[in-house]
Amino acid sequence: MSDSQSTIAVASPADFHVHLRQGELSTLVTKHVRQGGFNVAYVMPNLKPPITTTDEALLYRAQLQAIDPAVQYLMTLYLSPDLTPDEIRKASRAGIVGVKSYPRGVTTNSDGGIESYEAYYPVFEAMEEEDMVLNLHGEVPSDAAANTCVLNAEPAFLPHLRKLHARFPRLRIVLEHATTRAAVDCVKSLGDTVACTITAHHLALTVDDWAGQAWNFCKPVAKYPDDRQALRDVIKQGLWFAETEDRAHVSTAMFISAGHPRFFLGSDSAPHPPETKSSATPQHACAAGVYTSPILLPLVAQLLESFGALDRLEGFVSTYGRAFYRIPIASGEAKVTLRQVQGKIIQEKWAEGNQSVVPFWAGKELVWEIVG
Amino acid sequence: MSDSQSTIAVASPADFHVHLRQGELSTLVTKHVRQGGFNVAYVMPNLKPPITTTDEALLYRAQLQAIDPAVQYLMTLYLSPDLTPDEIRKASRAGIVGVKSYPRGVTTNSDGGIESYEAYYPVFEAMEEEDMVLNLHGEVPSDAAANTCVLNAEPAFLPHLRKLHARFPRLRIVLEHATTRAAVDCVKSLGDTVACTITAHHLALTVDDWAGQAWNFCKPVAKYPDDRQALRDVIKQGLWFAETEDRAHVSTAMFISAGHPRFFLGSDSAPHPPETKSSATPQHACAAGVYTSPILLPLVAQLLESFGALDRLEGFVSTYGRAFYRIPIASGEAKVTLRQVQGKIIQEKWAEGNQSVVPFWAGKELVWEIVG
Numbered sequence: 067m068s069d070s071q072s073t074i075a076v077a078s079p080a081d082f083h084v085h086l087r088q089g090e091l092s093t094l095v096t097k098h099v100r101q102g103g104f105n106v107a108y109v110m111p112n113l114k115p116p117i118t119t120t121d122e123a124l125l126y127r128a129q130l131q132a133i134d135p136a137v138q139y140l141m142t143l144y145l146s147p148d149l150t151p152d153e154i155r156k157a158s159r160a161g162i163v164g165v166k167s168y169p170r171g172v173t174t175n176s177d178g179g180i181e182s183y184e185a186y187y188p189v190f191e192a193m194e195e196e197d198m199v200l201n202l203h204g205e206v207p208s209d210a211a212a213n214t215c216v217l218n219a220e221p222a223f224l225p226h227l228r229k230l231h232a233r234f235p236r237l238r239i240v241l242e243h244a245t246t247r248a249a250v251d252c253v254k255s256l257g258d259t260v261a262c263t264i265t266a267h268h269l270a271l272t273v274d275d276w277a278g279q280a281w282n283f284c285k286p287v288a289k290y291p292d293d294r295q296a297l298r299d300v301i302k303q304g305l306w307f308a309e310t311e312d313r314a315h316v317s318t319a320m321f322i323s324a325g326h327p328r329f330f331l332g333s334d335s336a337p338h339p340p341e342t343k344s345s346a347t348p349q350h351a352c353a354a355g356v357y358t359s360p361i362l363l364p365l366v367a368q369l370l371e372s373f374g375a376l377d378r379l380e381g382f383v384s385t386y387g388r389a390f391y392r393i394p395i396a397s398g399e400a401k402v403t404l405r406q407v408q409g410k411i412i413q414e415k416w417a418e419g420n421q422s423v424v425p426f427w428a429g430k431e432l433v434w435e436i437v438g
Numbered sequence: 439m440s441d442s443q444s445t446i447a448v449a450s451p452a453d454f455h456v457h458l459r460q461g462e463l464s465t466l467v468t469k470h471v472r473q474g475g476f477n478v479a480y481v482m483p484n485l486k487p488p489i490t491t492t493d494e495a496l497l498y499r500a501q502l503q504a505i506d507p508a509v510q511y512l513m514t515l516y517l518s519p520d521l522t523p524d525e526i527r528k529a530s531r532a533g534i535v536g537v538k539s540y541p542r543g544v545t546t547n548s549d550g551g552i553e554s555y556e557a558y559y560p561v562f563e564a565m566e567e568e569d570m571v572l573n574l575h576g577e578v579p580s581d582a583a584a585n586t587c588v589l590n591a592e593p594a595f596l597p598h599l600r601k602l603h604a605r606f607p608r609l610r611i612v613l614e615h616a617t618t619r620a621a622v623d624c625v626k627s628l629g630d631t632v633a634c635t636i637t638a639h640h641l642a643l644t645v646d647d648w649a650g651q652a653w654n655f656c657k658p659v660a661k662y663p664d665d666r667q668a669l670r671d672v673i674k675q676g677l678w679f680a681e682t683e684d685r686a687h688v689s690t691a692m693f694i695s696a697g698h699p700r701f702f703l704g705s706d707s708a709p710h711p712p713e714t715k716s717s718a719t720p721q722h723a724c725a726a727g728v729y730t731s732p733i734l735l736p737l738v739a740q741l742l743e744s745f746g747a748l749d750r751l752e753g754f755v756s757t758y759g760r761a762f763y764r765i766p767i768a769s770g771e772a773k774v775t776l777r778q779v780q781g782k783i784i785q786e787k788w789a790e791g792n793q794s795v796v797p798f799w800a801g802k803e804l805v806w807e808i809v810g
Binding site: 346424 | 582648655723800
């Protein structure tokens with residue numbers, strides 16, 4: 067994979083969780099997908115109003131293609147009571163790839179989110195038949211009486227994941243933006259139809275980083291150092307730990323440098339206008355979201371390198387996710403090459419028209435850059 | 439304690455943990471002690487530079503008395519290598535009440551904090567002889583390798599508290615601003631020389647409230663709902679749970695309405711200039727601190743009432759702390775009376791000269807007010 071000590075080439079990177087918004091903000095951020103080194107964007111449907119029909123998804127895709135036709139946009143629908151098995155079949159025929167489930171009220175534009183899954187079983191049956199993917203925002207709403215809050219909302223969701231997988235074993239399910247050791251262990255323990263995305267920023271942050279720092283605040287929130295370690299470990303050592311409790315009983319040579327094919331990048335890159343990221347008054351909390359798109363591939367390379375997993379880069383950002391989603395690389399498509407760089411500081415913001423966005427790590431140094 | 443359904447009278451309230459700052463900010467906030475219903479202020483020494491000598495503490499007290507002579511200021515020294523047993527004896531003779539220990543780097547102006555306690559044993563011996571109080575900011579610094587972060591920094595500190603109490607059983611120790619069930623349980627389990635302050639805001643907040651909301655961000659951070667419940671329970675039910683595991687073996691009538699005499703209010707009211715409370719750029723986190731002084735007694739009454747503990751108000755804000763610190767109420771001193779009120783909104787800020795401070799719960803309704 068590495069051409070020399072100072073460059074690394076990656077087969078067509080794919081970001082399996084992106085927010086491309088709408089209107090002027092979309093014009094600004096959609097162009098950042100390729101700028102960040104990615105050729106595929108798996109597009110979230112939580113617009114205002116959410117994308118709930120095939121026709122809306124196709125219209126949205128056309129809008130995105132008009133902004134940058136070189137990106138392959140994989141479209142999703144927002145799970146809601148409006149979604150029927152017939153609409154699923156129509157969506158599948160139209161090339162819509164997945165359906166995103168948001169628990170009610172836990173993140174940006176999730177007021178219409180779901181409260182219980184049983185009502186959606188007919189939809190999931192149709193999705194299983196059509197081989198569509200179910201994408202889960204895996205958090206339960208906070209409930210003080212149950213001691214549930216942003217810190218344990220993800221572990222509290224995992225029984226729902228286990229139950230869905232048991233009921234629909236052929237349904238491909240992705241637990242999005244995992245942040246806890248519990249989530250990593252759960253996904254490892256489930257079958258090959260269950261995968262997990264990991265963001266770049268959750269490989270960098272812990273709770274200490276968003277305490278008092280709105281720009282690092284996102285949902286799910288970054289958790290304990292040990293949780294971050296579990297995310298790093300599954301990327302670096304993946305199957306080696308996943309498939310055995312007893313090192314003596316496996317051939318480690320088979321697994322030692324494999325990573326884990328069911329854990330791959332979904333950046334959850336989520337742009338918000340800068341004024342919504344400041345809690346300038348006591349009455350309003352700031353928007354939840356970290357924006358990584360324009361620097362994504364160099365950022366992920368730098369993070370993986372920081373914990374000794376740079377050789378897992380291609381699997382994590384391309385081949386594992388593409389294999390799970392069955393999105394092959396077009397024949398003849400060139401690799402994206404990164405080279406080491408010094409003194410490259412992440413700019414404070416990107417702006418166009420009335421819109422601006424502030425990236426993660428603004429003002430910090432990146433040590434990789436995309437060869438233009 | 440209650441004159442009628444709509445008023446409540448409290449014997450001379452005492453706030454056993456306050457930051458009164460210096461310079462113009464001190465002029466503004468020191469006057470808020472009495473405005474908030476309090477006659478005694480236990481004053482923290484973390485100025486720039488910190489208060490490390492008797493002479494500095496007496497000068498600081500004189501400055502505070504010049505701002506509002508009606509408040510009784512109880513002074514403290516900042517534990518540092520400069521503090522000697524001789525200085526402890528001098529401080530005690532001069533009426534200095536306590537010594538505050540900050541672990542290095544965990545909160546505002548704690549860069550000179552301590553890293554290990556053994557070096558201070560001669561100081562603690564002198565304090566024990568002089569009957570001075572040791573005030574502990576009970577958090578260890580974050581350490582990713584040990585999985586320590588702001589969420590478990592307090593439980594990780596508790597072994598230090600246990601060790602200090604075992605080594606100095608006659609030394610009065612206060613664990614400041616407890617935020618966890620582990621801390622409450624630990625202090626309950628220790629002897630009568632160990633007490634614990636609880637802030638008003640930690641009776642209201644959980645982690646969800648400061649996630650993305652800088653005005654609710656303080657150190658220690660508010661924790662899980664169950665931790666908040668432990669703080670509420672020890673105020674409401676205190677000794678009843680503290681002294682027995684088996685209801686059949688105690689006379690509940692003795693304890694049922696007692697609260698817990700070793701748990702009392704220390705507001706940790708910590709004013710910061712508004713511009714330091716905003717994380718307007720990705721490069722700087724906001725200041726840690728919640729400001730409650732000007733609304734403190736009505737706020738505490740409202741919070742205790744919210745969990746059915748209004749009849750514990752006098753013990754929590756006055757008699758328990760005064761008994762532990764041996765600060766009697768002056769003979770003839772009038773009680774402070776609160777009355778119920780409707781439509782009273784907490785103002786957005788208090789300002790004087792170039793200084794302003796934004797209170798906790800700005801814009802929210804208070805349902806008690808001090809009878810002027």
